Amino acid sequence: MKNMSVIIHKAGIKDLETIQSIGRQTFSETFAESNSEEAMKTYLEESFSTEKVNSELNNPDSHFYIAWEEDIPVGYLKLNSASAQTEAHDDTYMEIERIYVKQSHHGKKVGQLLYDRALNTAQSFNKNYLWLGVWEKNLRAINFYRKNGFEEFGSHTFRLGDDDQTDLMMKKKLS
Structure with missing residues (x-):
């Protein structure tokens, strides 16, 4: 087996379709079996619409990074600071909104x-x-x-379709 080499690049507007894909x-690989098809379809259409991803990529307080294995995107990261955060936290906080890795690359350190x-x-x-x-x-x-090194500090409700789900809030103090 050849050694997998993954490179991480900051993403920009040119990567919109890659981020959507x-x-x-x-999201489907991770959550489809736990949720209705209808709820998944609506969530995916809204959360990864061209308009929404375009506006996120253009937000100076959001930062996207894509993990590439050669020319194949295998995962991505979305970070938010300031008002881009999904919950109100002060400016000493940065949110990891998404670390998404394709199932084919789970367990491979991506x-x-x-x-x-x-x-x-x-x-x-x-x-x-x-x-x-x-x-x-x-x-x-x-x-x-x-x-x-993250610890739980609360929870919030994440709504998918008609289903209220609980997200644990976790944080890590940086030195």
């Missing part, structure tokens, strides 16, 4: 590479905390974040 695929980029980015902006929300039933992700 990875976002839809990875998530860790994206997380490391998030950590480096937060430190370069002199943030004191990284925080995120993670679905309470996504144990794989919760364990990943705990392993990386």
Whole structure:
């Protein structure tokens, strides 16, 4: 087996379709079996619409990074600071809104590479905390974040279709 080499690049507006494609695929792979087809379809259409992704990519307080294996995108990271954060936190916080990795690349350290980029980015902006929300039933992700030093500090409701789901809020203090 040849050594997998993944490179992470900052994404820009030219990457809009790539972000849409990875976002839809990875969200489906992770959550489709736990949710209705109807709810998934609506969420994917709204969350990854061209207008929404375009406006996110143009927001100076959001930062996107794509993980590439040769010319194939295998995951991406979305970070938010200031008013781009999905919950009101002060400017000492940076949010990891998404670390999405294709199922084909689970267990291959792609998530860790994206997380490391998030950590480096937060430190370069002199943030004191990284925080995120993670679905309470996504144990794989919760364990990943705990392993990386995150602790729970609350929860919030994430609505998918007619279903209210609980996201655990986790944060990590940066030195």
